[in-house]
Amino acid sequence: MLRVDNISKHFGGVWALKNCCLNIDNWPIVGLIGPNGSGKTTLFHVITGFYTPESGKVLFKGKEIQSLPTHRIVQKGIGRTFQLSRVFETLSLLDNLLIARKDILGEKVASLFTRWEKIQEDESQARSRALSYLNLMGLETKADEPAGNLSYGQRKLLELARTLMLDPSLILLDEPAAGINPTLIKKILSVIQSLKRKGKRFLIIEHNMDVIIQLCDWVYVLDAGAVIASGPPDAIRTDPVVLEAYFGK
Numbered sequence: 135m136l137r138v139d140n141i142s143k144h145f146g147g148v149w150a151l152k153n154c155c156l157n158i159d160n161w162p163i164v165g166l167i168g169p170n171g172s173g174k175t176t177l178f179h180v181i182t183g184f185y186t187p188e189s190g191k192v193l194f195k196g197k198e199i200q201s202l203p204t205h206r207i208v209q210k211g212i213g214r215t216f217q218l219s220r221v222f223e224t225l226s227l228l229d230n231l232l233i234a235r236k237d238i239l240g241e242k243v244a245s246l247f248t249r250w251e252k253i254q255e256d257e258s259q260a261r262s263r264a265l266s267y268l269n270l271m272g273l274e275t276k277a278d279e280p281a282g283n284l285s286y287g288q289r290k291l292l293e294l295a296r297t298l299m300l301d302p303s304l305i306l307l308d309e310p311a312a313g314i315n316p317t318l319i320k321k322i323l324s325v326i327q328s329l330k331r332k333g334k335r336f337l338i339i340e341h342n343m344d345v346i347i348q349l350c351d352w353v354y355v356l357d358a359g360a361v362i363a364s365g366p367p368d369a370i371r372t373d374p375v376v377l378e379a380y381f382g383k
């Protein structure tokens with residue numbers, strides 16, 4: 135489904151990614167770990183078209199996507215959340231979801247006259263999908279409240295719900311468990327597992343090793359912009375190369 139092939143990206147003199155390679159075809163949930171500044175978020179930005187790499191390829195479902203703009207990559211089926219959640223604080227939870235849709239019919243003025251019934255049907259379908267995702271996140275009772283009322287962890291759930299509105303087949307999560315309380319971590323784990331059962335694939339950046347061990351089928355470890363190890367989570371946790379990258383010799 136996703137292959138990263140020799141991707142390099144630099145900022146001034148800093149190589150954030152150096153010939154980075156990974157392939158997540160064989161596992162539904164893949165973890166991406168590594169010390170601070172090792173290039174994890176930069177790799178997400180490259181995969182989702184926020185950054186163009188200096189060299190290398192990103193293949194999604196067999197097609198190159200490294201030169202495509204973000205909206206085309208979203209249309210192809212890659213969704214993401216951000217390390218620092220990006221929600222619209224003054225909009226209701228429901229509206230935060232309704233603005234994230236592909237192909238909104240009512241946006242074309244001509245359709246307002248010619249396809250009114252279809253637009254209404256679309257709106258009501260989108261609304262019920264949005265409510266079902268809020269329900270999945272345990273946020274349905276807050277549907278009409280402004281997103282600014284949510285806790286940090288709830289915002290992460292809202293962001294994931296918004297990503298689902300775009301019907302991605304692969305979802306990239308940047309530190310879904312960081313800074314949130316244990317109850318919400320459990321909620322996020324169960325949501326991800328239930329989406330996995332429905333066929334969604336995940337690539338997850340996370341510093342919390344318990345989360346990685348509970349969720350991931352495979353883990354890649356980045357250090358200084360390159361993959362230094364990969365394997366099942368249990369083996370990665372005790373790999374001397376990985377321990378050295380985190381803690382030094």
Ligand SMILES: Nc1ncnc2c1ncn2[C@@H]1O[C@H](COP(=O)(O)OP(=O)(O)OP(=O)(O)O)[C@@H](O)[C@H]1O
Pocket residue numbers: 145148149150168169170171172173174175176177217
């Ligand atoms: N926009 C930018 N301009 C300049 N340097 C950048 C930029 N984005 C990232 N970097 C640098 O690239 C390197 C990789 O950063 P990145 O944010 O990808 O790391 P990370 O693995 O996500 O770290 P963390 O675990 O702290 O989130 C770092 O040295 C960082 O300072």
Ligand SMILES: [Mg+2]
Pocket residue numbers: 174175176217
């Ligand atoms: Mg990061």
